[in-house]
Amino acid sequence: MKQEMNRRDLFKTSAAAGFGAVVAGTALSGCGHSVSKAQPAVMLNHPTPPKDIxxxxxxxxxxxxxxxxxxxxxxxxxxxxxxxxxxxxxxxxxxxxxxxxxxxxxxxxxxxxxxxxxxxxxxxxxxxxxxxxxxxxxxxxxxxxxxxxxxxxxxxxxxxxxxxxxxxxxxxxxxxxCMMMENCCYDYTEMLLLNMIQKGLFGELIHGECGYLHDLRALKLSPTYYYK
CATH class of the missing domain: 3.40.50.720 (NAD(P)-binding Rossmann-like Domain)
Structure with a gap:
């Protein structure tokens, strides 16, 4: 790991396979966090021993x-x-x-x-x-x-x-x-764009926006939906 690594780059790396903490729907690239050499390594490809149960x-x-x-x-x-x-x-x-x-x-x-x-x-x-x-x-x-x-x-x-x-x-x-269990984060289009970003095809991203186009008003206001 480099002596000084910008957290934007760290987050891009962590997001590659859904490991570490993958956060969708939030513009993170503008954060100025940095990590020193002593910072623990990212969780990408960090193995977990298999268990029977x-x-x-x-x-x-x-x-x-x-x-x-x-x-x-x-x-x-x-x-x-x-x-x-x-x-x-x-x-x-x-x-x-x-x-x-x-x-x-x-x-x-x-x-x-x-x-x-x-x-x-x-x-x-x-x-x-x-x-x-x-x-x-x-x-x-x-x-x-x-x-x-x-x-x-x-x-x-x-x-x-x-x-x-x-x-x-x-x-x-x-x-x-730590993983967010949402199929939309790891589908073909999302992983294609992530791969393009990591290959530098868009240059350095300095801002990102996204939306969740799902009208939840009927569900959120329902007295029975969450506890059928």
């Missing part, structure tokens, strides 16, 4: 979370070992669903919106998956990595640029991957 802690069991929890229960070698939600009845639903699918009953954490912290501290997990409301994604991912777990989250990964950099730095410091 991957234990997952799941936070947020609403509409999206319920779907993902079922999907995880169908993956061989994946065990949802802990669930967390502010509504105890959702945690009970998750426990029942997992047991019916042939899995051990998971631990449940329902003592308020920050009980994910206790889950991250107490449970022996490999990965923490967040399907909680947007503003909780970064805090949950940070708590996971600081307690030795990899982190995965629904979009968006963070609400502020400072949170984005904190996610990158914590991922590097604790050597834990």
């Amino acid at each position: 991957i234990k997952v802690g799941f936070v947020g069991i609403g509409n999206q979370g319920s779907s993902h929890l079922r999907n995880l229960s169908r993956i061989e070698g994946c065990q949802v070992a802990a669930v967390c939600d502010v509504r105890p009845e959702r945690a009970e639903w998750a426990k029942k669903t997992l047991v019916e699918a042939g899995h051990p009953e998971p631990a449940a954490y329902t003592d308020g919106p920050r009980d994910f912290q206790r889950m991250c501290e107490n449970e022996q997990l490999d990965l923490v998956y967040s399907a909680a409301p947007w503003e909780w994604h970064a805090p949950i991912a940070l708590a996971a990595m600081r307690n030795g777990k990899h982190a995965a989250t629904e979009l968006n990964l963070a609400m502020t640029i400072d949170d984005c950099w904190e996610l990158v730095e914590v991922s590097e410091k604790y050597r834990k991957h």
Whole structure:
């Protein structure tokens, strides 16, 4: 690594394969962060030893979370070992669903919106998956990595640029991957543009803008959508 490396270049490198903290929808290139020689290496191509059983802690069991929890229960070698939600009845639903699918009953954490912290501290997990409301994604991912777990989250990964950099730095410091689980970030067009940027075809990018064209008003204002 160079003696002094601009964080813009570091972020471009980290984003190549979705490792480190990949943040979509935020203009990061204008940040003047720099990293010294002593800074931990980026997480690109950092291997994680394979395991026969991957234990997952799941936070947020609403509409999206319920779907993902079922999907995880169908993956061989994946065990949802802990669930967390502010509504105890959702945690009970998750426990029942997992047991019916042939899995051990998971631990449940329902003592308020920050009980994910206790889950991250107490449970022996490999990965923490967040399907909680947007503003909780970064805090949950940070708590996971600081307690030795990899982190995965629904979009968006963070609400502020400072949170984005904190996610990158914590991922590097604790050597834990952090990934935003959104197919639109890693599809053909997105990876094509990323490759063109890294090859320098557009020169040095100094500003970036993007939008998420998805009208969520009906869903956000629905009294039942997130807890069917």
